[in-house]
Amino acid sequence: MKRSALGLQVPVGTEDILPRNQAFSRTLEQGILGLFAAWAYQEVSTPTLEYGSAISPQPDKEDLLYKFFDREGRVLALRPELTTPIARMVGTRLRHEPVPLRLCYAADVFRLQKAPARREFRQAGVELLGSSSAVADAEIIALAVDTLKLVGVKDFQINLGHIEIFRGLIADLGLNRETCAVVEGCLARKDFVALELTLAKTKLTAEQISLVLSVPTFHGGEEVLARVEKLAQSQRTLAALANLRQVYQALGLFGVQAQVAIDLGVLRGFDYYTGIVFEGYAPDLGFPLCEGGRYDDLLGNFGYACPATGFAINLEHLVKVLELPEYEAAQVFVAGGDQASVINKAASLRQQGLRVQIALEAMTGPEAEAYAKARGIKRVEFV
Numbered sequence: 001m002k003r004s005a006l007g008l009q010v011p012v013g014t015e016d017i018l019p020r021n022q023a024f025s026r027t028l029e030q031g032i033l034g035l036f037a038a039w040a041y042q043e044v045s046t047p048t049l050e051y052g053s054a055i056s057p058q059p060d061k062e063d064l065l066y067k068f069f070d071r072e073g074r075v076l077a078l079r080p081e082l083t084t085p086i087a088r089m090v091g092t093r094l095r096h097e098p099v100p101l102r103l104c105y106a107a108d109v110f111r112l113q114k115a116p117a118r119r120e121f122r123q124a125g126v127e128l129l130g131s132s133s134a135v136a137d138a139e140i141i142a143l144a145v146d147t148l149k150l151v152g153v154k155d156f157q158i159n160l161g162h163i164e165i166f167r168g169l170i171a172d173l174g175l176n177r178e179t180c181a182v183v184e185g186c187l188a189r190k191d192f193v194a195l196e197l198t199l200a201k202t203k204l205t206a207e208q209i210s211l212v213l214s215v216p217t218f219h220g221g222e223e224v225l226a227r228v229e230k231l232a233q234s235q236r237t238l239a240a241l242a243n244l245r246q247v248y249q250a251l252g253l254f255g256v257q258a259q260v261a262i263d264l265g266v267l268r269g270f271d272y273y274t275g276i277v278f279e280g281y282a283p284d285l286g287f288p289l290c291e292g293g294r295y296d297d298l299l300g301n302f303g304y305a306c307p308a309t310g311f312a313i314n315l316e317h318l319v320k321v322l323e324l325p326e327y328e329a330a331q332v333f334v335a336g337g338d339q340a341s342v343i344n345k346a347a348s349l350r351q352q353g354l355r356v357q358i359a360l361e362a363m364t365g366p367e368a369e370a371y372a373k374a375r376g377i378k379r380v381e382f383v
Contacts (some may be wrong), residue, residue, distance in 0.1 A: 012167025023327050025122070025315055028151055029106050032124045032313070039143055041104035041126050046085035048108070052077045055084045064111040078110035083272070083295065083310060086127050091302025099130020099306070105314075125292070125312030129299070132307035134243060137276045137294060138250035144280055144290050144311045145256040152322055153282050153289065158259055159219075160278045161266035162244040163293070166215055168237030173208050182256060185349065187216065188267040214264030222248055224262045240275070247276055272298040276309065282321045289317050328376060329356065335359035335368035336383030345383050352369050 010016060017025065033043060052067060052075035066078040082105050094101060104260050107125040113119055126143060128136050139159060148156050166187070170180050179202060186195035192213070199209045211231065218224050225241050225248075232238050244262070249255045266277050277293035292311025299306040331354050334346045339362070346356045355376065359368060365382045372380045 012115050013113065013117065015118075017206055019329065021319060021326060023340060024322075024324050025319055028318060028322075029122075029124060029315060031150060032147055033104065033106055035147060036104040036124075036126055036143070039102070039126075039139075041102040043327065044089065044103050044105055045107065046079065046082065046089055046105075048078060049076045050079055050085055050088070051064050051075065054088050055079060066110050066112055068112075074216050079107075080111045081109050082107055082123060082125060082312065083127065084298065087295075087298045087308070088302050090129055090306070091299050091304035095304045095306075096129070100136065101129040103127045103129070119246075122315040123312045124315060125310060127308060129306055129308040129311035131309075132296065134246035134250050135253075136307075137247045138254055139250060140292060140309050141247070141260065141276075141278055141309055142254035142256045144258045144278070144292065144313070145177055145254075147313060148280060148289065151318060153318070156259065156282045156289065157261055158256075158278050158280045158290075159263035159266050160248065160260050160276070161246070161262070161264050162240045162275060163267055163273050163277050164240035164275060165237055165244065165264055166267060168234050168240055169215065169228075169231065170212070171236065172233040173204060173212070175202060175204075183212065184267060187265065189213045190216075190265075216263075218262070218264040220262060222262070224264070228264065243275060278311070280313075285317070287314075287317060287322055289313060289321065328378070330357035330375070331355045332379045332381055333357050333359070333362040333368060333372040333375075333377040334381045334383065335365075335371070338383065341383040345381055349381070 036043070049068075055077055056063075056065065064080055068076045070076055072329065086103060086105070087293070090101065090103075099107065102127045104124070106122065108120060108122050110120050111117075119288055126140065128140055131336070141160065145158060167180070170183060175183070179198065182198050183195060186192070186198060196213070199212055204212075218228060225245050229238070230243055232241065248257070248260070248262060251260055260278075266279050272295045273293045274296045275294035275338065278291065279288040280290040290311055290313040293346060294307070294309040296307040299308060332349055334342050334349070335358070336342045336345075342358050346358045349356045363371065368380050368382055372378075
């Protein structure tokens with residue numbers, strides 16, 4: 001039966017990945033996982049489907065989950081990211097393993113975002129669980145830097161913040177919890193119009209409103225922290241500043257400080273972050289290539305209080321900023337008049353590690369040469 005017009009399309013926010021792009025993406029992924037392994041991260045995999053109760057967002061957060069019901073009436077959801085499923089796995093399956101645990105993954109995730117944002121995309125990432133040290137955060141950021149270098153991203157920058165600095169400054173102003181959440185959401189989305197409208201409805205003075213609006217402008221090196229220290233009123237904010245300084249200095253030990261800028265406007269979109277947060281950007285790209293941070297409270301939701309930090313890199317975004325290399329589907333084309341000889345020759349060449357395509361019908365030498373040339377196959381073996 002002929003398909004309808006809708007049956008000829010893919011769902012909104014998804015796309016077909018054609019051979020050249022898929023080959024490049026797979027090469028990138030394998031290289032990234034190899035780098036993670038070199039840093040002693042072990043690969044894990046979690047189900048594409050999770051129970052909704054394991055990954056549902058907070059009631060006041062936008063629900064981006066694809067949801068289903070199983071035959072028993074239980075809510076299932078496609079995973080929107082990997083950090084929470086891995087936290088569930090560690091809390092229920094790996095809680096007796098010695099820490100720190102270093103885990104990594106490469107998998108598809110699904111978010112019901114507004115078009116034209118992608119709703120299905122692939123992530124690769126790492127989670128370091130069981131350490132609250134500044135060096136653990138620095139290791140994660142250094143690994144993110146090394147990942148972007150490995151795949152050939154040019155002139156990228158990691159923007160590094162600390163979510164408790166902002167929360168401490170806002171708490172000092174005496175705003176109620178609901179307003180703090182709205183303000184934080186506006187800043188995380190970089191929606192400064194909504195932020196100003198929200199602040200205008202509060203009892204804050206013009207000077208206090210100016211302070212909140214200035215948070216995204218605190219950008220640069222370690223000198224930024226000294227500026228914020230003059231504004232800090234609480235021990236909460238001062239402790240967060242001290243932690244951010246420790247992490248930034250540890251990045252110097254890893255040799256990646258030149259690729260990192262302090263940016264207090266980085267707040268991230270998930271509500272489980274508790275400390276260091278960061279995003280990686282390339283020139284002229286309006287969305288982050290990688291993102292991550294510390295989430296010390298998340299595993300406690302699964303009955304296992306354990307500090308953790310990690311990052312994920314969006315492989316689709318990565319492909320967009322890199323130049324696709326030339327790729328040969330086949331390195332050798334084997335043809336001839338005797339099919340058994342053609343098949344045997346191809347098998348011998350494959351044992352040498354070559355990518356080999358065979359003629360499915362008898363061919364003359366000139367026909368084989370013309371066929372290979374049309375398909376970009378540089379070597380012809382005529383049997």
